[in-house]
Amino acid sequence: MKMKKLISLGMAMVLSLGLVACSGGEDKEASTSSTSDKLEQVKESGKLVVGIYPDYPPFEFHSTANGSDEIAGVDKDLGEAIAKELGVEAEFKEITFDGLIGALKADKIDIILSGMSPTPERDKSVDFTDLYYTGxxxxxxxxxxxxxxxxxxxxxxxxxxxxxxxxxxxxxxxxxxxxxxxxxxxxxxxxxxxxxxxxxxxxxxxxxxxxxxxxxxxxxxxxxxxxxxxxxGMAAAIKQDDNNKAFLEAVNKAVNNFKSNEFEKSLKENTDLATKENK
Structure with a gap:
C-alpha cells in the first residue's frame, strides 16, 4: 500500500512538472510572438495586409476591366510593389477611410495605402513613410x-x-x-x-x-x-511600435523605388482606366 502511494505521488509530481514546463513554453512563445519584429511577422505570414478605401480614383477605385469587380489604382500598384519587395503577397482589405487608423492600431491590417496625408494629429498614432505623391x-x-x-x-x-x-x-x-x-x-x-x-x-x-x-x-x-x-502629400502608414523599425525601413525603401521608377506610369494608366470605367 505504501509503495503504491509513493508511485502515485511520483507520477503526480512528474505530470505537474510537465504541465508547468508546457505552460512556461507556451507563455514564452506567446510573448515572443507579441513582441517579435513586424517585418519577420509579415514574412512568416507570407502576406502583407493592406488597408484601403477604394473610392478615390485614380489612387484607389473599383474596376471591372478584367471581367470581375476588383480594386485598382496607384495605391494598389504600390501595395503590390511593397509586397514584392518583402517577398510576400499583397492582400487588400476594404475599410472606410476614417476607420483605417483604428484598424491599423488594432492589428487588423499591416499598412495603410489609401491616399493618406501625414498630419501632426495622425503622427501621434502612426508612422509615415516618405511621400510618394504631392498634390x-x-x-x-x-x-x-x-x-x-x-x-x-x-x-x-x-x-x-x-x-x-x-x-x-x-x-x-x-x-x-x-x-x-x-x-x-x-x-x-x-x-x-x-x-x-x-x-x-x-x-x-x-x-x-x-x-x-x-x-x-x-x-x-x-x-x-x-x-x-x-x-x-500622400504616404504609406504603419503602426507606431518599437518592433516596427525594420518594417518601416523596408517599406520606405519600396516606396521610394516605386516613386522613382513606377509612379508616373501607374498614375497615367490608372487615370485612363478610371476615366474609362465611368464612361
Missing amino acids: KNIVAVKEGEEDKIKSVDELKNLKIAVQKGSIQEAYVTKLGCTSIKSLEAIPDVMTELKNGNVDAVVVNDTVGILNMQEMGGLVQANLELPNGDSEE
Whole structure:
C-alpha cells in the first residue's frame, strides 16, 4: 500500500512538472510572438495586409476591366510593389477611410495605402513613410460659378462638402467654416455639389479634376488656397511600435523605388482606366 502511494505521488509530481514546463513554453512563445519584429511577422505570414478605401480614383477605385469587380489604382500598384519587395503577397482589405487608423492600431491590417496625408494629429498614432505623391488642394464649384468665391474667408460662410476623415475636412474645420458636410466617398461629395446641396467642395486636385470630368457640370474655382494649405502629400502608414523599425525601413525603401521608377506610369494608366470605367 505504501509503495503504491509513493508511485502515485511520483507520477503526480512528474505530470505537474510537465504541465508547468508546457505552460512556461507556451507563455514564452506567446510573448515572443507579441513582441517579435513586424517585418519577420509579415514574412512568416507570407502576406502583407493592406488597408484601403477604394473610392478615390485614380489612387484607389473599383474596376471591372478584367471581367470581375476588383480594386485598382496607384495605391494598389504600390501595395503590390511593397509586397514584392518583402517577398510576400499583397492582400487588400476594404475599410472606410476614417476607420483605417483604428484598424491599423488594432492589428487588423499591416499598412495603410489609401491616399493618406501625414498630419501632426495622425503622427501621434502612426508612422509615415516618405511621400510618394504631392498634390494640391482645390475648390470645386458648379459650372458658371468659377469666380463666385473671391477669397478664402468667403469659404467660411458657405456650405462645404469634404471627404470624412480627410485632410480637407481638417482644413475647412480649422478655417472655421460654419457648415460642413462630411461624406465617406468623393463621388458622394461631388454629387452633393452637383445637386446644389452644398456651395463648394475642397478636394485633392488629381482626384477632384477626374471626378469633375466624369460627373460633368462641375469645375475648379478660380481661387488659390494659401501656401501650406494648398499641398497634400500622400504616404504609406504603419503602426507606431518599437518592433516596427525594420518594417518601416523596408517599406520606405519600396516606396521610394516605386516613386522613382513606377509612379508616373501607374498614375497615367490608372487615370485612363478610371476615366474609362465611368464612361
